[in-house]
Amino acid sequence: MERTEPIANYSNAIDDSDVKNNVIRFKNDIEPYLYLFPSAIIFATFVFYPFVKTVYISLFLTDPQGYLSKFVGLQNYIDIFKSADYLNSIYLTLKFIIMTVPLEMIVAFILSVFANLKLKGIEVVRTIYTLPIAISSASATVIWMLLFNPSIGFINYILSFFGIHGIGWLTDVKYGMISVSIVNVWLNVGINFIFMLAGLKSISKDLYESAQIDGANVFVQHIKITIPMLSPTLFFLITVDFINAFQEFGVINIMTQGGPVNSTNVMVYSIYRDAFFNFRYGNGAAESIILFILLLIFTLLQFASSEKKVFYK
Amino acid sequence: MTDYVKWLIKRILLYLVNIILAFIVIFPIIYAMSVSFMPDSEAFQYPPRLIPHSFYLGNYIEALNSVPILRFILNSFIVSIIVTIGQILTSSLAAYAFAFYEFKGKNIIFAIFLSTMMIPGEAIIIANYLTIRQLGWLNTYAGLILPYLSSALGIFLLRQFYLTIPKDYYEAAQLDGCKRSEFLIKVVIPLSRPAIGSLAVYSFLMTWNQYMWPLLITSTDDMRTVQIGISMLQWSDSQSFGLIMAGVIMILIPSIIIFIFGQKQLVDGLNAGALKG
Numbered sequence: 001m002e003r004t005e006p007i008a009n010y011s012n013a014i015d016d017s018d019v020k021n022n023v024i025r026f027k028n029d030i031e032p033y034l035y036l037f038p039s040a041i042i043f044a045t046f047v048f049y050p051f052v053k054t055v056y057i058s059l060f061l062t063d064p065q066g067y068l069s070k071f072v073g074l075q076n077y078i079d080i081f082k083s084a085d086y087l088n089s090i091y092l093t094l095k096f097i098i099m100t101v102p103l104e105m106i107v108a109f110i111l112s113v114f115a116n117l118k119l120k121g122i123e124v125v126r127t128i129y130t131l132p133i134a135i136s137s138a139s140a141t142v143i144w145m146l147l148f149n150p151s152i153g154f155i156n157y158i159l160s161f162f163g164i165h166g167i168g169w170l171t172d173v174k175y176g177m178i179s180v181s182i183v184n185v186w187l188n189v190g191i192n193f194i195f196m197l198a199g200l201k202s203i204s205k206d207l208y209e210s211a212q213i214d215g216a217n218v219f220v221q222h223i224k225i226t227i228p229m230l231s232p233t234l235f236f237l238i239t240v241d242f243i244n245a246f247q248e249f250g251v252i253n254i255m256t257q258g259g260p261v262n263s264t265n266v267m268v269y270s271i272y273r274d275a276f277f278n279f280r281y282g283n284g285a286a287e288s289i290i291l292f293i294l295l296l297i298f299t300l301l302q303f304a305s306s307e308k309k310v311f312y313k
Numbered sequence: 314m315t316d317y318v319k320w321l322i323k324r325i326l327l328y329l330v331n332i333i334l335a336f337i338v339i340f341p342i343i344y345a346m347s348v349s350f351m352p353d354s355e356a357f358q359y360p361p362r363l364i365p366h367s368f369y370l371g372n373y374i375e376a377l378n379s380v381p382i383l384r385f386i387l388n389s390f391i392v393s394i395i396v397t398i399g400q401i402l403t404s405s406l407a408a409y410a411f412a413f414y415e416f417k418g419k420n421i422i423f424a425i426f427l428s429t430m431m432i433p434g435e436a437i438i439i440a441n442y443l444t445i446r447q448l449g450w451l452n453t454y455a456g457l458i459l460p461y462l463s464s465a466l467g468i469f470l471l472r473q474f475y476l477t478i479p480k481d482y483y484e485a486a487q488l489d490g491c492k493r494s495e496f497l498i499k500v501v502i503p504l505s506r507p508a509i510g511s512l513a514v515y516s517f518l519m520t521w522n523q524y525m526w527p528l529l530i531t532s533t534d535d536m537r538t539v540q541i542g543i544s545m546l547q548w549s550d551s552q553s554f555g556l557i558m559a560g561v562i563m564i565l566i567p568s569i570i571i572f573i574f575g576q577k578q579l580v581d582g583l584n585a586g587a588l589k590g
Contacts, residue, residue, distance in 0.1 A: 031493065032410035036422060039407040039463035046460035047429045050440030057440065066443050111338075114331050119324070127576060128335040134572035135342070136522030138540035139561045143345045146554055154344060154361050186341065191583070198584040247435050250524040254544045268435045268525075275439045276529065284439050292436040299431045 051292075058285035066281045076286040086287065088262065089270040092177070093246060096266055099181040100188070101241040105234065107185065108192030113222065115193070116200040126197065133190035137183075137250035144183045145170065145255060176256050176263045183251045188244060192237050199233035200226065232305065239302035246295055267291055342565070349373070349558035356554040372559035376546075381534050382560055385542035390567075391454060392527075392538060393520040396461045400516045401509055404467030409497050411468070412475035429465045435525065442529050452536040457527060461520065467512045470582065474508035475501060511582025514575030521568055539564040 058076055060068040080086040111129045115122060132140070147154050148169035156167055169179040203226065211221045227234070249268040252258060258265035258273065265273070267287065275284030348356050349372055350365040376382055410416070411423055434441075441460060450456035478501060486496050502509070527538040537545070546560045572579070 029416075032414035032416040032419075035406040035410035035414075036426075038403040039426065039468060040422075042403065042459070042463035043426065043429050043465075045444075046441060047432055047437065050437040050444060051432055053440035053443070054437050057443075066439075066446075111334060114327070114334060117327055117331075119327060119331070122331070125331045125335050127573070128339050130576065130580065131339065131342070131569070131572065133579075134518055134522075134568045135565065136524065136540050136568065138522075138524050138544050139565055140341070142543055142546070142557060142561050143341045146348065146558065147341060147344065152357055152359050152361055157359070157361050186338075189338070194580055194583050243433075247433055249435065250540075253524075253528070271435065271439070272525075276442075281439055281443075288436040288439060292432065295433050295436070296431055 054285045054288050054292075057281055058289050060282050062279070062281040064279040066279070072282070076282045077290075080283055080286050080290070085262070085265070086270060089265050089267050092264065093248075093266045095177060096181060096184075096248060096264075097242060097245045099177065100184050100245055101238060103181070103185050104188045104192050104241055105237060108189050108196050108237075111189065111193050112196035112200055113226070115197055129193050130190045132187055133194070135187065137187060138254060140183055140187050141251045141254040144179070144186070148179055170256060171260055173260050173263045176260050180248075180251050180255060180264050183255070184245070184248060187251075188241060192241065195233050195237055195240075196230065199230045203229045236302065236305040239298050239305055242298045243295055243302065246291065246298070345558045345561050345565075348554055349562045351555050353553050353555060369555075372553070372555040373563070375553075376556050376559040376563065379556070380542065380546060380560065381537075382539075382542060382563060384535055385537055385539045386564065386567075388454075388457075388536060389521055389539040389564075392457045393517050395454075395458050396520045397513050397516045399458070399462040400464045400467045401512060403463040404471050404512065405497070405502060405505075405509070407463070407468045408471035408475055409501060411472045412478075413493075413501075426465050426468055438525065438529065441526075445530055451530050452533050454536075456530045457536075457538070460526070461516075464512075464516065467516065470512055471505060471508055474505050478504055507578065507581065510575065510578040514571060514579045515582060517571055518568060518579075521571075 057068065059071060059073060060076075061070040061072055063069050115126045115129055148156075150156060150166060150168050150171070153169075155169070156165070159165070159167065167175060169175045207225050207229070208221055211225055216224065247268055248266055249272065252264050252266060252269050253272070256264045258269050268291065271284050271287045271291065274280045274287065344363070347363060347365050350367075350369050351362065352369050352371060355362060355366060355369075407426065411419065445451060445456045445460075448456075450459075482500055482504075483496060486500050491499060522540060523538070524540045524544075527541050531537050531541060543557075543560055543564055546557045
């Protein structure tokens with residue numbers, strides 16, 4: 001259920017005002033409503049109705065079957081904000097964001113700079129850098145769990161050359177969040193790479209030439225030219241990455257189940273646990289609404305940033 | 314050192330860096346593939362081997378026999394293909410209304426449709442689960458498919474594309490006696506193949522890779538999808554890495570094929586916005 005996705009940015013593909021003159025406008029009758037009907041039914045049933053229902057459930061206690069038993073007003077909200085587990089899950093989500101988003105951006109930036117060079121066969125490299133976006137979180141996690149295996153895994157093998165031995169990637173409280181973050185960075189670099197490469201391609205070569213004449217080396221050129229010119233894309237990607245990170249569930253459910261010792265119990269995992277294991281649907285619904293509000297803020301920022309991109313030049 | 318030698322060394326270095334980076338990025342997949350060809354004795358070896366001794370196919374045969382993996386693959390194909398076609402149909406129709414018609418409430422309906430992108434699936438998953446359960450659709454294709462049959466993103470993407478279709482085309486079609494509904498099928502949809510291609514690749518991959526929704530609403534082997542199936546392999550008693558990796562590779566093949574052939578559409582679709590900035 002990942003509806004908030006970066007392609008939302010397609011909005012800028014075409015500037016409406018350029019096109020309006022070309023387009024035919026059929027007159028008002030029943031036909032357009034018929035065309036909208038299938039989508040309207042789906043949205044009403046599986047987006048708007050469940051949204052209202054979630055708000056409604058969040059005001060009730062439920063029995064283990066999920067049937068509403070007692071109206072409690074905002075009590076569920078009060079309860080979750082008094083619960084150390086829930087507050088911890090917010091903290092862990094923020095920690096997860098800090099451990100993934102900057103790294104995703106930095107790695108993608110490095111990859112896109114190298115993939116933007118004029119080299120024969122660079123297309124192959126670009127395909128490889130983008131490839132992880134096609135990989136599901138489930139298969140990625142299963143593969144990485146083998147790499148993280150404490151006794152025969154490849155990562156501990158490599159580390160043993162540096163005198164580091166026997167790290168319990170998935171069992172040690174210190175490393176659970178790190179392992180989950182590594183898999184997520186690997187999965188999400190591709191989407192950042194695509195946007196950054198496109199951003200780099202659109203930067204005029206003249207800028208670099210004049211910087212070269214002024215004697216700036218490649219590193220300085222990237223700091224002084226690339227990053228500022230790319231900043232609208234970077235800001236947009238930060239919001240995309242934040243939204244994705246808030247929604248993290250798959251890797252954690254397969255790899256750590258929120259553990260070891262609750263150290264990866266992020267917000268969506270906490271919703272899942274409260275609703276589908278503890279059968280506290282009311283609490284789960286209240287947590288869902290809090291998640292929605294947080295994500296709404298970032299989605300609005302994302303829209304604002306894609307607007308900004310249009311008017312940047 | 315001549316300029317040419319300098320230039321050559323620089324190029325070689327740049328190639329080298331790219332090759333190393335590419336190797337690191339793709340390493341997990343290559344590693345999974347090589348372990349999938351190793352018998353247990355080899356997969357459990359320390360230090361871990363990178364290249365299998367021989368091209369051992371036992372894991373694939375065992376994975377096919379011991380786990381209903383073909384059933385998972387079939388389920389995922391059914392769900393992903395129907396969702397993809399469904400999204401293309403519903404999005405094309407809605408986008409046609411938004412791009413070519415003037416009608417009452419158009420802007421507000423458009424805004425309402427787009428607002429669905431602001432409601433993350435995870436935030437409404439409890440309520441959707443309860444709805445599907447109430448309808449008796451747990452462990453059914455209907456439950457897996459219906460919630461995803463339309464997409465605001467798809468509508469948006471196609472509408473933007475439709476808006477670029479010149480007026481002359483409609484006038485010409487009208488002269489040929491083409492009705493409005495025929496204009497959609499005969500002119501607009503064929504012209505929009507690039508945008509439809511982007512939507513198709515995107516929705517297929519999203520559905521194929523879906524995890525949380527099928528995890529919640531399927532509990533029987535015959536209805537599980539690939540992503541749930543593969544994570545079950547992980548926790549199965551056998552714990553044979555070769556077997557697990559053979560399973561992973563089998564379910565990765567469709568996504569990788571679609572990615573490689575649809576890469577251009579996917580990247581173009583994603584970038585249509587970014588390029589303007």
